[in-house]
Amino acid sequence: MSLYERLGGAPAFQAATDTFYRRMLSDERVSRFFDDVDMDGQIAKQRAFLTFVTGGPAEYTGKDMREAHASLLEKGLSDEHVDIVVEHLGGTLADMGAAKEDILEVAALAESVRADVLGR
Template structure:
């Protein structure tokens, strides 16, 4: 059983993605990256991302990650911002009932696309 299923599947993630996005919007370290984005589109993408990193039914490729973040590189997107995302990702999963081992596993999966996000 995937972590996605153990944490409650789609209904649980629908609610959790709102919480995840609130954490990002209220964190001054990263909130400026979201100033002019379409909130609905952003939430749909983040839900797909959360689903993917917990082993749920979503596909995400390095190419998607690259093209989605390309325009943010000129705004200074760097490792420290990816760290913030992984921090909030962990908090969101803990809120859903994930154990520390699960969080570590998800963080390592998220880290595997770090170079794609940062265009390296």
């Protein structure tokens, strides 16, 4: 059983996506990257990301991730911002009741996305 299923599947992740996105919008270290984005579209993407990293049914391609973040690189997106996202990801999953080892596993999977996000 995937972590996605153990944490309650689609309904739980719908609420968790809101929590995750609120955390990032409220964090002044990263909030500026979301200034000009369409909120509905962004929430759908965050939901797909959370679903993907917890082993749920999500469509994920490195190419999409690269394209989505290309303009943010010009605004200064760097490793420290990816670290902050991973931090909020862990916090969100902890709020949902995930165990520490699960969170570490997810963080490792999220690491694999880093190169795509930063266009390396």
